[in-house]
Amino acid sequence: MNVYLLSLLVFSPLLGILMISLMPKKEERTIKQFGFFGTLPPLILSFFLCSQYYSGVALSAFSIKVDWIRFGNLEMYDPKLFAVNYELGLDGLSLSFILLTTIVSSLAAMASIYIKQGWKGYYLLFLILEIGMLGVFTAENLILFFIFFEMTLVPAFFLIGRWGFLEREKASYYFLIYNGIGSAVLLVAILILFARTGTTNIAALTQMMTMGGVSLFAPISSSMKYGLCLAFLIAFAIKLPVFPFHSWMVRVHAEAHPSIVMVHAGVLLKIGAYGIIRFAMGIFPEQYESLALALVLMGVISFLYGAWLAMVQTDFKLVLAYSSISHMGIVMMGLGALNEAGLQGAVFQVISHGLIAALLFFLVGALYERTGSTMLPNLGGLARSMPVFSGFLLACGLASLGLPGMSGFISEFMVFLGLFKGQPLLAAIAVIGLIFTAIYILRAVMLMTFGKNDSLEEKEKRDIEGWELVPALVLLGLIIAIGVYPNLLGGPIQSTIEAVMLALGGR
């Protein structure tokens, strides 16, 4: 039973897909219900996995490995050579990403109630996207990873391009081009690795590259290793994104439908960080270490640049978009700090930003539903007509600026703790960004909620209510839970971080 659990988890959205595809196009209500229920099986399964983990079952018990594709005819030398298996597996790091995915997906499916047309196509694509995301975090080899990775791109492209704001098509076009370039780089790197080593299994590759001693099918020179490490870094830096590859993501944030941005900012961007930790850092620790300073630099630039631009935006969605760039800069800084505090902080930041961004964009969706605008100059005084909404917005803004008691503080604190050890000078420069973050968050939130003039028309004066409270409460609850008792998240990811750090420092 255990070995099929992961496959069941990854492909369980198929159930919803099946049900929706049997529905006629016009059945708005039923499709929306099915769409939401379709995200429940993975959610329940991921909770089950989580409870198994906490009851002491080793995560490796869930791994599955089935022969799948074989290239060439080399069984006589080594049956493992040039074979690509269907293999899924789990460790603490991927478990936390899985939970992030299932939770954010379910809540985003709820928020998709705001979708006005084309429900059937929307939910079909949405569920395919979820399969892709779940697969990315469980794939045990690079080929499988790549397949799932591409599986997220295609539905995301259509979701952005069809259901969004005015310039959505342009945004999805930029999304495709940038991610396509990233994918191409990634594919080349994967194929070179495969051709040289005869395997794409991540654990095996990590073993070969870090421990050595295993005779490679074909040798890899050190400069080639640098090239591969760099290729992985570039591919995932585009995905994350960091300065200067960020403009596609700004457009997606601004133009895609808020419920899609919840998934996009909440999970899809995080694949970038996951990939860097797993591949660039995990497989090429030596090369990674010498490139780390560049990562920190990119991180610091993204952090300050994003924050600075967020200060001058007039559209709330753009404030959040640049804030995402800024917060991904923190991830980069943590990843480049080369110590446990930094790396753990980066992972915390990834999860924390996933939750915060999802909540913020959920609120954007709820707001747009009522006001039809997210332009800051058009808004104001919402605290009077929508006190609950304003409370959530303020709480989430405070989480975003790293208020203690919320998840953002833990991650920022650890990243800076790590960075001051490794790169004190850059850290001292970057720390100014914390002030800017406070400035742009407060500016935006207060422009919307404080002040006299009430921007809402009389008939639209209703606070968030009913089902809308569910996503808001769940996300805020998680943000606070991690902020108050960080070991909740620190526990599961500990072993992965230790393994990666061992490879980094163990030579």
Add this chain to the structure above:
Amino acid sequence: MMENAWLIPIFPLVTFLVLLLSGGRLRERGAYIGIIFTLASFVLSVLALVERLTAPTYKTTMDWLSIGGTQLTAGFEINQLNALMLVIVSFVSLLVQIYSLGYMKGEERFSTFYAYLGFFTFAMLGLVMAPNLVQLYFFWELVGVGSFLLIGFYFYRQEAKDAAKKAFIMTRIGDVGLLIGIILLFWETGSFEYEEIFQAVQAGVIPDGSITLIAILIFIGAVGKSGQFPLHTWLPDAMEGPTPVSALIHAATMVAAGVYLVATMFPLFLASDAAMQVVAVTGGFTAIFAASIATVQKDIKRVLAYSTISQLGFMMLALGTAGYVAGVFHLMTHAFFKALLFLAAGSVIHAIHTQDIERMGGLWGRLKWTGPLFLAGTLAISGFPLLSGFFSKDEILMAAWANGNYFLFSLAVITSFLTAFYMFRLFFMIFAGESRIQAEQVKESPAIMLLPMLVLGILAVVGGYIQTPWFGTFLGEWLVEGNEAVLGSGHSEGPVWIMLLAVLIALAGIFLAYMIYAKTKLPREWLVKKDSTLYRILENKFYIDEIYYFTIVQLIKGIGLFLSYVERFIIGGLVTTVTGSIEGLGKIGSKLQSGQVQQYGMIAFLGLAVLLVIFALTGGYLR
């Protein structure tokens, strides 16, 4: 009792949660929830203090976050200093909540107000109980949020909105300094726990330069929170909040957190002469700087705000001149008399609905309770003999003298004079002279407001007797007990003439104010002419806000503008290049689909040739 002290901050947190979740349905009943829970906190605090008088320090921790091999812990500690702080905070909070029952009457968002007060009280109590620096920072930021929420309570007013934002951002600047200090200290000592840090400091394992740097960084945090120069500008603006909030947060408790921080980290500061000097000079300068501004302000709350800044400067001066006891003692007495003054000011505002002191006057006979209570507070802060402020200020002067810092000592003496002068200027302008307001419009505040003022009034008068040169220095001896080597003795000895000088100075200030504002024997322009440059500078608070606006704010805006051009043209150009080249490739590719077999054949041949060349050059593969 001390092992259950964790309940002390939990009670106000419960208030906050209950009132928040009830969504304002409780209205005025919410206030009673707040008062009852705060009363519980206060009772527990007193019990903890009483037990701590005899028992040793109590500390307990649990694992909170593991980073690699390092375990960060959460817990609480009850030592002398924070047992005292717990009582002060919960007590003032309790009184302010009772007072607000009357002051905020008719307020639509009554229970929200009490929810915020509960949150602030929770954070402040948590702050003083923290046994390590991370936890301190944790609550340090939370009190900032409490302050932010309460300053911005009247969210629909532009001034309140700006003031709340300014308060948060200005203190955040200080907080960043504190954060860096904490992190650097961790890498020097390997711990966030106070005890282990102090052991490392005393063992001398940290280089001197690092200690100075770290101490100054931590002090920057205190500067932000305690409204010291140059980060003081948020505190006067914070007066946009409801007056009870000003009494609780911006006079008695939160702004004293900076002083508390320096007092808590005192062994670290002591290890660096330079850092001590920075603390003392910043404090001394802020004291006289803010006092001089207070002499010309016209808004009753702003006068008190500048007075708070000045008094906090006094405390910093005391700590910087190794007067640990003096600083903490003044923190305590100041909490009482300044809270009293703010509540009394609130009572005046409540009665006549203006904050402009030039429109007040002749209220002595009308406000039969508020007047004498305001006078008690004014006398206490002026250092009038035998009242609480007299003893604590005397202790500070003694400390400065004993430290041998005569320049700072004279600054402190001048500030004492200014304090007496501007406080009595305020008092006389409100209560003496001709009445400018119709008699029937003036109504004394209800008993629910007067009662807390009365309690504070008594404390402002007698609160000083726990530390006097005549009857014994109980507070001081208890505070430094077991730690004399580090914190110094419980009382600074100094020549008797200092006390006499302090009395004379205070009386001189009072007399001058009396002559100008009560007797009007001297014209109001006797000290500074209204149209003189000095007056304008003082009235405009040394133009600090304007200087910040035209330098830092404009610089940040300028860079923001510049970066948005970078974003538009350079990054936009990059995007165009990328998409353009992809499109270009596509166009070339589609042109190649010409349908001509010869062309296909040629391309295939060329491709093969290129591959062969690569093969020949590399021997099969790239290494």
